[in-house]
Amino acid sequence: MALAKAISLRALFGVISLIFISLVTFLAGEMAPYDAATIEAGDKASVEQVQRIRHNLGLDRNWTIRYVEYLGKAAKGDFGNSYYGTKEPVRDIIARTLPMTATVALLAITLAAAVGIFLGTLAAVYQAKFVDRSVLTLSTLGVTIPNFVLAPLLVFFFNSKLGWLPTTWEVDRTASDFYYLLLPVAILAARPMALLTRLTRASMVDTLQQEFIRTAIAKGVPKFKRNIKHALRNAVLPVVTAIGTSFGVLLTGSFVVERAFLIPGLGSQAIDAMTQNNMPVIQACVLVTGVMFIALNLLVDFMLPILDPRIREAQI
Amino acid sequence: MAGGVVKRKRDIFLWLGLGFLIALLLFAVFGPAVRTAMLKGTSPDLKNAVIDQAGKPHLSPNAQFWLGTDEQGRDIVSRLAGGARVSLMVGLIVQLISLLVGITVGMLAVFAPKWVANPLMRFTDGMFAFPDILLAILVIAIMGQGVLPVVVALSVSAWPSIARLVRSQVVTLKDREFVVAAKATGAPTVYLVMKHILPQLSGLLMAVSMLEIAGTILSESTLSFLGIGVQAPNPSWGSMINNARTEMTSYAEWLIAPCLILSMTVFALNFVGDGLRNRFDPKGQ
Numbered sequence: 001m002a003l004a005k006a007i008s009l010r011a012l013f014g015v016i017s018l019i020f021i022s023l024v025t026f027l028a029g030e031m032a033p034y035d036a037a038t039i040e041a042g043d044k045a046s047v048e049q050v051q052r053i054r055h056n057l058g059l060d061r062n063w064t065i066r067y068v069e070y071l072g073k074a075a076k077g078d079f080g081n082s083y084y085g086t087k088e089p090v091r092d093i094i095a096r097t098l099p100m101t102a103t104v105a106l107l108a109i110t111l112a113a114a115v116g117i118f119l120g121t122l123a124a125v126y127q128a129k130f131v132d133r134s135v136l137t138l139s140t141l142g143v144t145i146p147n148f149v150l151a152p153l154l155v156f157f158f159n160s161k162l163g164w165l166p167t168t169w170e171v172d173r174t175a176s177d178f179y180y181l182l183l184p185v186a187i188l189a190a191r192p193m194a195l196l197t198r199l200t201r202a203s204m205v206d207t208l209q210q211e212f213i214r215t216a217i218a219k220g221v222p223k224f225k226r227n228i229k230h231a232l233r234n235a236v237l238p239v240v241t242a243i244g245t246s247f248g249v250l251l252t253g254s255f256v257v258e259r260a261f262l263i264p265g266l267g268s269q270a271i272d273a274m275t276q277n278n279m280p281v282i283q284a285c286v287l288v289t290g291v292m293f294i295a296l297n298l299l300v301d302f303m304l305p306i307l308d309p310r311i312r313e314a315q316i
Numbered sequence: 317m318a319g320g321v322v323k324r325k326r327d328i329f330l331w332l333g334l335g336f337l338i339a340l341l342l343f344a345v346f347g348p349a350v351r352t353a354m355l356k357g358t359s360p361d362l363k364n365a366v367i368d369q370a371g372k373p374h375l376s377p378n379a380q381f382w383l384g385t386d387e388q389g390r391d392i393v394s395r396l397a398g399g400a401r402v403s404l405m406v407g408l409i410v411q412l413i414s415l416l417v418g419i420t421v422g423m424l425a426v427f428a429p430k431w432v433a434n435p436l437m438r439f440t441d442g443m444f445a446f447p448d449i450l451l452a453i454l455v456i457a458i459m460g461q462g463v464l465p466v467v468v469a470l471s472v473s474a475w476p477s478i479a480r481l482v483r484s485q486v487v488t489l490k491d492r493e494f495v496v497a498a499k500a501t502g503a504p505t506v507y508l509v510m511k512h513i514l515p516q517l518s519g520l521l522m523a524v525s526m527l528e529i530a531g532t533i534l535s536e537s538t539l540s541f542l543g544i545g546v547q548a549p550n551p552s553w554g555s556m557i558n559n560a561r562t563e564m565t566s567y568a569e570w571l572i573a574p575c576l577i578l579s580m581t582v583f584a585l586n587f588v589g590d591g592l593r594n595r596f597d598p599k600g601q
Contacts, residue, residue: 013445016442017442017445017446020442020445021445021446021450024451024454025454028454028455028457028458031458032457032458033458144579144582144583144586145579146534146537146538146578146579146582147538148537148538148541148554148557148558148561149557149575149578149579151561152557152560152561152564152571152575153571153575155561155564156564156571248447249447252446252447252449252450253447253449255449255538255542256538256541256542259541259542260561270453271542271543271544274453274456274457274461274544275543275544277457279457282453282454282457285453286450286453286454289447289450290446290447290450293446293447294445294446297445
C-alpha cells in the first residue's frame with residue numbers, strides 16, 4: 001500500500017511539473033513584445049489593424065481561456081505555425097528535428113553508461129592504485145571542461161591535424177552517418193560519462209566494504225565473479241537513476257553540440273528560432289524537451305522498485 | 317600526520333586558485349584601460365575604444381599585440397580582459413541575487429508558518445523538475461539578447477539550490493544549544509537568524525558560491541557561444557570561442573587563448589571552492 005501511495009504521489013508531482021512548464025512556456029508567449037497579430041500585420045500596420053487581427057485570431061480573450069485552449073492543442077501535437085518563411089506547422093518542424101536529437105542523445109547516453117560503469121568499477125576495484133588515480137583525474141577533467149571548449153579542440157585534432165573525421169554534419173554525406181556522428185556523440189557523452197564514472201566508483205567502494213562481500217571472500221568466490229555479480233549488481237542502482245536523469249539532460253543539453261556540428265536537431269532549431277524571435281517554435285521546443293525530461297525522471301522513479309527488491313519491501 | 321599532509325596539499329591548490337582569481341580580477345578591472353593607453357595611436361577607429369583597438373586582422377602575436385588580433389583586427393588581450401569583465405560581473409551579480417533570494421526562501425521555509433513554508437519549498441523543488449537551460453531560453457526569448465537578460469535568466473535558475481542548502485543546514489542549526497539558549501533569552505527570530513545562524517553558515521555559503529559562480533560563468537559562456545547571450549561588439553569568452561571556431565581551419569591558434577582562460581577560471585574557482593569547503597565543512601569531505 002505504501003508503495004502505491006508513493007507512486008501516486010510521485011505521479012501527482014509529475015503532473016504538477018507538467019502544468020508548471022506548460023504554464024511557463026505559455027506565459028513566455030504572453031510576455032513577449034510581439035505576438036501572432038503583430039507578426040501577421042507587419043511593420044507598417046496601424047494599431048487598429050493589429051487590434052482587428054488580434055480579435056480575429058481570438059488573441060484578445062482572457063488568458064486563462066487561451067491557456068486551456070493552448071494545453072488542449074499541445075496535447076494533440078498542435079503548436080501553431082511558424083511565424084516566418086512558409087509558415088510551416090511547428091508540429092512538422094518538431095517531427096523533423098526531434099529524431100535527430102533523440103538519436104544523438106541515445107547514442108551518447110549508451111556510450112557514457114558503458115564507459116562510465118566500466119571505468120568506475122575498475123577504479124573501485126583498484127582503489128587508490130594508479131588506475132584509480134588516472135580515472136579520477138580524467139573524470140575531473142570531464143566534468144570541468146565545457147563542451148564548447150572540447151568540441152573545437154577535438155575537431156581541430158581529428159579533422160585538421162589527422163584528417164580522420166569530418167568537421168560538421170553535411171546534407172550530402174559521403175560516408176555512413178556513424179562517421180559523422182562519432183565526434184558529436186563522444187563530446188556530448190563526455191560529461192555524463194565522467195559523472196557516471198565517479199558515481200559508480202563511489203557506490204562500488206561503498207558496496208565492497210559491506211559484509212556480504214566479506215562473506216563472499218570467505219566462501220572463496222572468485223574475484224571477478226565477486227566484483228561483478230555480487231558487488232556491481234548492488235552498486236549499480238544509484239547509477240541507473242543517474243543514467244535516467246543524465247539522459248534527460250542530454251536531450252535538452254545538445255544545443256552546443258548541435259550548433260558546433262551543424263546537426264539539424266531540436267537544439268539548432270531552438271537557437272535559430274531565438275535569433276528570429278520565432279515564438280511558437282521556441283515554445284514547442286521548450287515544451288517538448290521539458291515534457292520528455294519530466295517523463296524520463298518519472299520513469300526512472302517507477303523503475304527503481306522493480307529493479308531493487310529492497311525499495312519494494314521497504315515501502316510495502 | 318597523514319591528514320596534515322593532505323590538508324597542506326589541498327591548501328596549495330586553494331592558494332593557487334586564489335592567486336589566479338586575484339590576477340584575473342585585476343586584469344578585468346585595469347586590463348582594458350591599460351591596453352587602450354598602450355595601443356594609443358595604432359588605431360584610427362576609436363569608436364569602441366575600450367575593447368576594440370583595431371589593427372590589421374589576424375596578426376600573429378608580436379610586441380604590440382601580445383596575443384595577436386582577431387578577425388576584425390581587434391587586440392585579443394583587450395578582448396580577453398573585456399570578456400573577463402563580463403564573466404566576473406555576470407557571475408558575481410547572479411550569485412549575489414541567488415544568495416539573497418536563496419537565503420530568504422531557505423530561512424522562510426524553516427521559520428515561517430506552515431502555510432507559507434510548505435508551498436515555498438514545493439515551489440523550490442518544482443524548480444528542479446526541469447533543466448535550467450530551458451528556463452534561460454524562455455527568459456531570453458522574452459527579454460531579447462544582451463547582458464541583462466543573461467543575468468536574469470541565470471538568476472532565475474540559480475537560487476533554488478541555495479534555498480535547499482540553507483534550509484537543510486538551518487533545520488539542524490536551529491536546535492543547537494547556542495541558538496536555543498539565545499531564544500530562551502527572548503531574542504526575536506530575525507535577531508537569531510542574523511546574529512547566530514547566518515554567521516555559522518557564512519563559510520559554507522562562501523565555498524558553495526565559488527562553485528556556483530564557476531557554473532554561472534560557464535552558462536554565460538555557453539549562451540554567448542550559442543549567440544543568444546552577450547551580443548557583439550561586447551566581448552565574451554563564449555563568443556570569442558565561437559568566432560575562432562568558425563575560422564578554425566585556417567586560424568586554429570586563435571582558439572587557444574579564450575579556451576584556456578575560461579578553463580583556468582573554472583578550475584581556479586573549483587579549487588578555491590573545494591579548499592574553502594574542506595576548511596569550513598570537515599564532515600563534507
